[in-house]
Amino acid sequence: MQVNTNESRLPCDPPSNRRRDASGARVEKWVTGYVGVGDQAPHGKNATGNSVRLRDIQKIGTWNIRGLLEPGKLDTLEREVTRCGLSICGLSETHWRNNGHFLTESHAIYFSSNDDKSQNGVAILVPKQQRHCVLGYEPVNDRIISIKLKASPMNLNLIQVFAPTSTSSAETNEQFYADLQTVIAKIPNRELLLILGDFNSKIGANSQQYSDCVGKFGLGTRNERGERLMQFANENNLIIIDYILVKSRWRTSILNAHTLPGACCGSDHELLITKLRLKLRAARSPTKQKRLEVVDTEKFATVFEQGWAEWTDINQSEATPDLLWNKAKQLIQSAVAESKPPVEMRKRQHWMSDSTLALVEERRHKKAQGVHVNELNKLSATIQTNCRRDYNSHLQGICKEVEKHATKHESRDLYHKIRVITKSLPSKTWAIEND
Structure with missing residues (x-):
């Protein structure tokens, strides 16, 4: 099988047959995605199907959540992300170990x-419905991760970072920007790039030296970390918009960037959101008409016969071909719509009780009302x-069901419950190449 080398791919791109050289000292061959090969995009060989439409408004956020090891915090975070209507959200300070990917009820x-x-x-x-748009991702280290999504009219590259704090050494800070520079160098200039995260720096108000990459409405006094960030942005032709870095050619695509003080997941940092939309002139393409499909033939015939009485009300002397055609089209479309079976919406049960969710909303x-932090900490401890x-x-309820399925030799339900507990992904289906 020949691989197209003209198209740029990330080192963790599933269709690529190269060795993984960007995930540490390990040099394992990409195979089927079992333990040890956890940095491949899930489900499928290529990101075919729908793509992210960058001409529509996309809400992208970044949040320092100060750890996700507490029980229920990830679920609370996902609810806040869904409530705020974010398309993609980057996280800093997860405090997890290793690297890889997994699925939850609503997100990848x-x-x-x-x-x-x-x-x-x-x-x-x-x-979760956009996970097929992921072309690949690269877990660089515990401070940088990059992901590429299939989007129209061009691919979208996101880099989530967590910069060293002021207590870190200068060598650690320089190594961070060196790794970030290496990741940026792999992204083609024609593709859209956004750098999100917590840079742990203060830019300040006086930025005349770097007026091309930052505005004049900064706050506070600039520190050494802020000086290094502005120098890095100036060298790579990046624009800083509320600590979101974007190429200068795409600066007009950022509609706004602001924080949401009302979003809460138990962290003392605010959620930063940016609204993105490419202002490009779209090429006109012919619209494809959807083909009508009859699901229930008997019900369609019944509805069609009931609507056939409208044809007797038409005056034959005043009838025109356009009028007859519109009447027939409307009759067929209404019969097809009414003959479709209703869509059943089943609400998925969640393990968090209603009383706990009520405390989260409280x-x-x-x-949002500005209550003292001590009262919020007590409420967080209760949550x-x-x-x-x-x-x-x-978990006790699932274990009881596992025992019942094992007793009755119901292997399919048994392994399904085990996967719910372990949260393991299904094995990958692409072929293994022979060296």
Whole structure:
């Protein structure tokens, strides 16, 4: 099989047959995505099908969530991301270990963390219905992760970062920007690039030296980290918009960037959101008409016979071909629409109880009202206690069902419940090449 080398791919792109040279010292061959090969885009060989439409408004956010090891915090975070209507959300300080991806009820999560310590860590949340748009992702280290999505009219590249704090050494900070520079160099100039995350820096108000990459309405006094960030942006022709970095050629595509103080997941940082839309002149393409499909033939015939009485009301002397055609088309379309079976919407049960969700909403409202931080901390502690209790009861219920299925030799239901507990993805289906 020949691989097209003209198209640029990420090192963790599933169709690529190269060795993984960007995920540490390990040099394993990409195969089927079992343990040890956890940085491939899920489900499928290529990102075919729907793509992200960049001409529509896309809400992209980034959030320092200060750890996701507490029970129920990830579910609370996903609810906030869904409530705020975010298309994609980058996360900093996940405190997870290793790197890879997994699926939840509503999102596909791609993460990169430290292998030995539960510190730092970055991740990117993609809605579950858009996971097929992921062309590939690269977990660089516990501070940088990049992901490429299939989008129209061009691919979208996102880099989520968590920069070293002011207490870190200068060598650590320089190594961070060197790794970030290496990731940017792999992205083609014709593709859209956004750099999100927590840069742990202060730009300040006086930025005359770097007026091309930052505006004049900064706050506070610039520190050394802010000076290094502006220097990095100036060298790579990037524009800083509320700590979101974008190429200068795409600066008009950023409609606005702002924080949401009302969003709450138990972190003392605010959610930063940017609205993105490419202002390009779209090429006109002929619209494709959907083909009408009759599901229930008997019901379609009944509805069609009932609507046939309208033809007797038409005056034959005044009837024109256009009038007859519109009447016939409307009759057929209405009969097809009424003959379709109703779509059943089933609400998925969640392990968090209603009382715990009510406490989460109460904490969010109190944070928006400006309640003191001590009261919010007490409420967060109560939420954590309730989440542990609810999750334990949820696992106990699943274990009882597993025992029942094992007793009755119901292997399909048994392994389904086991996958629910372990949250493991199905094996990949693309072919294994022989060296």
